Amino acid sequence: MKLIGSNTSPYVRKARLVLLEKNIAHTYLVDPPSDPDSVVYRFNPLGRIPALILDDGTCVFDSPVIAEYADTLNDTPILIPRNNALAKMRVKRWEALADGIMDSAIVVRNERIRPAEKQEQNNIDLHLTAVTRTLDHVAEQLGERQWCEGDSISLADLALLSALVYLDLRQPERDWRSAHPNLSAWFNRMGTRPGVKISLAEQT
Numbered sequence: 001m002k003l004i005g006s007n008t009s010p011y012v013r014k015a016r017l018v019l020l021e022k023n024i025a026h027t028y029l030v031d032p033p034s035d036p037d038s039v040v041y042r043f044n045p046l047g048r049i050p051a052l053i054l055d056d057g058t059c060v061f062d063s064p065v066i067a068e069y070a071d072t073l074n075d076t077p078i079l080i081p082r083n084n085a086l087a088k089m090r091v092k093r094w095e096a097l098a099d100g101i102m103d104s105a106i107v108v109r110n111e112r113i114r115p116a117e118k119q120e121q122n123n124i125d126l127h128l129t130a131v132t133r134t135l136d137h138v139a140e141q142l143g144e145r146q147w148c149e150g151d152s153i154s155l156a157d158l159a160l161l162s163a164l165v166y167l168d169l170r171q172p173e174r175d176w177r178s179a180h181p182n183l184s185a186w187f188n189r190m191g192t193r194p195g196v197k198i199s200l201a202e203q204t
């Protein structure tokens with residue numbers, strides 16, 4: 001299978017981390033939709049990445065669907081609980097929080113690259129505040145535990161990591177590590193994982 005993406009997209013990073021963590025053989029193709037000739041338009045009518053192309057040509061999108069599909073391919077590890085509806089909901093809720101951070105950070109990014117006179121400061125402030133509030137929340141939820149949910153790695157950890165890497169890229173002025181030392185320690189522990197190391201080496 002082939003994962004089409006870009007090294008800056010946090011949603012792509014989440015999908016890539018799932019494939020790497022589960023050791024699922026795939027080719028990673030950097031081919032962002034900002035290039036009008038990107039192959040992504042042939043596979044995903046939305047023209048969005050990540051897009052996972054299966055060997056029979058089936059295209060899987062978007063990142064939560066890719067994560068859920070990929071998680072069914074093997075059990076090493078299981079990233080989304082299978083037999084416990086509440087535990088599954090909690091992991092997916094972490095994913096929603098992480099995706100929400102990404103969504104808001106992208107709104108801020110898109111505003112900031114507009115000419116200064118066209119930027120909507122209210123919109124920027126709204127989304128910066130949403131990110132701050134959500135970081136406060138996830139840091140509190142994590143506490144001193146090793147994993148976001150349960151007693152092993154899950155999609156929750158991979159999604160949150162992807163959101164934080166994106167914040168480092170687009171909001172380097174945001175000192176979330178000082179604000180949340182527990183999140184910082186968790187991030188550093190996550191950074192020792194082989195799949196995470198590969199992904200972190202893929203920036204820009």
Ligand SMILES: N[C@@H](CCC(=O)N[C@@H](CS)C(=O)NCC(=O)O)C(=O)O
Nearest residue numbers: 009011033034048049050062063064
């Ligand atoms: N909800 C989608 C979001 C995907 C998305 O918006 N991807 C962005 C990149 S971060 C994209 O492809 N935008 C189109 C573009 O860059 O032209 C997911 O989780 O996969």
